[in-house]
Amino acid sequence: MPGPAKRILIDDARYILALSLMTDDPVSLIAAWPHDVHRIGDATYEAYRKRFPDIANKTRIAGSAESLSIEQILDVAPDVAIFREGLGPTPDQVRQLESAGIKVVFIDFFSQPLQNLEKSLAILGKLIGAEERTQAFIDFRNAHLKRITDRIEATPDLKRPRVFLEVHAGLTECCNAPGKGNIGNYVDLVGGHNIAADVLPSAIGRLGVETIIDSDPEIYIATGGPQTAKAGGFVIGPQFTTEEARASLARMAARPGIASLEPVERGEVHGLAHQLLNSPVDILVTERLASWIHPELFADIDPDATLTELNDRFLAVPLAGSNWIDLR
Template identity: 50%
Template sequence: MLIVLAIAIVALLGASFYWRGTHDAAPAADAASAELTDVRGRPITLAGPATRIAIDDSRYLVALGLIHPDPVSLLSAWPQDVNRLGDETYQQLLRKSPQLANLPKIGSSAGAFDLESLLAAKPDVALLSLESGVTEAQIAQVEAAGIRVVIVDFFVKPFENLEKSLRILGNLTGRQEQAENFIAFRAERMKTIADRVASLAKDNRPTVFLEAHAGINADCCNSPGKGNIGDYINFVGGHNIGADVIDQSFGKLNLEYVISRDPHVYIATGGPHLAKAGGLVLGAGYDEATARASLLKVAARRGISGLTAVREGRAHGFSHQLINSPLDIVAIEAFAKWIHPAEFADVDPAATLQAINSRFLSIPYQGVYWVDQR
């Protein structure tokens, strides 16, 4: 009898879920039940806004900050992966929401799935990344404990899943209108780029080498393959040389291969997390002179310095903190200008970021997030 009762309870939890929120507080009036399907195609029935969310990537705070004035207030746990945010952005969040420093820690999407820490945090919802590789068996274990698992994706297939993921966040938090407002803002700018790329000649696809986390170690070279940032390059009318040999969303290129392809444009990504390694540093807390000096340093490395793109001044640096989030529209606009400067001369990613800061973000992005070789 006890076994039968236990099975029934688990089935009930798996079939429907009511937010615990702030201990039986009534759900907000604007948070009607919403039928959701996550990016794995898993149907999820939710009722009311979530107030205890566990995230496995700190950059989800940026996504939540686009639609909610205090994203930290929604969290019950996070992976404490400050390197993904950058220390200055983390400090900004702490000044607004000091409780962030004391939230329980769970496993990051960059590492092994940690069931115990997630269960101990007792969230209403576990917001997990598609790239984390969490298995259906692990999801079943989490949901058997009464925790809803929702899979989102801003990384693996951004063009397929980013808008969908942001809508999921809007539904989870009762901020559907805010999510739709940002989606419309981004879509308008995406359409401008797509329309111009459609008018380009088919053979006008400059080759691009994007080195992710440039200078993180002596090895070369981290690169997007099919999906991920490579989709941005393709979207703006470039040809990502990494996609020709890397089948997954991310991998490594041999330096000799990069030299043999001699790409037309070189783009390095980096951020504050590369300061100790001597790699590309830019973002919050950095000025243009420092960012450019670090770009020149990574571009001067053996093999990279001889690329035509570097010799002719077509080397650029971009902050990894603005990638793998809904803020990717800023990266897309910058990439478009670098790959097709004449066609996108009037596109202004700085104005776009300023508009995002003033209209959407709860904590504005301040600092230098991209830089040119010259």
């Protein structure tokens, strides 16, 4: 590109959060987005709409989970169109967009974020001419990650507890879980053993209750948010009270099969806002998982303090709590 992008089309709302780490006015750069509010949460979207009212008026286009419309993208005529790796346009469609003068970029916050998130952020920072601020955040993230990985490496005889992590808990029939990739990789990073990776070859899949029981997990972690509310699932996030979040987590723990798990009987049950997953602020997830899976090894890790620093130093719109909870 001859210069920084001024009109960006994105197929995932979480890319707005990434841009807000790099510039004080991320919405001014957005030419079109899917209006997939559920991916960042209603409360977060309202905070952006209050700060940047024009976000509601931006052209709506198909998201990464929908059918791509080349005609729709051509009508918007952005400088660059950004898609989730593994989805989006085919090679022929990329050529069609590029022949119209629209640059095409693929990034990955979803499949292999530990490998690709830093590279994806660097690409976005370069696209908008914000390399210095972007690198400052990358350095911040790497320093926090290194504090965890160094400690894991320095503990060669570390026992890796078996972790059952259920995503979108209660949204559908039990139980959706990360396999090889996605949030499951973070469980391994912080010294846990993701039981779903033993049977699921892809980044996400479904486990039967019998498989979960046979795997004998020692820790149970659920993710949820406003997207699970109508189904009576686990809810958490800025728009829910602590009491609502804990009550819904207790319902998840009381389901047939789940209630008999050893961590549930011990009260070793935790909840995490799903909107933090597949997100540029994945360091919050990493620290929270570390403190749950190895509470003694990481007793000094404080995700709340990290969130405060993220808000003070980087995010154009502060990220509100509460985004994690314990059943006890």
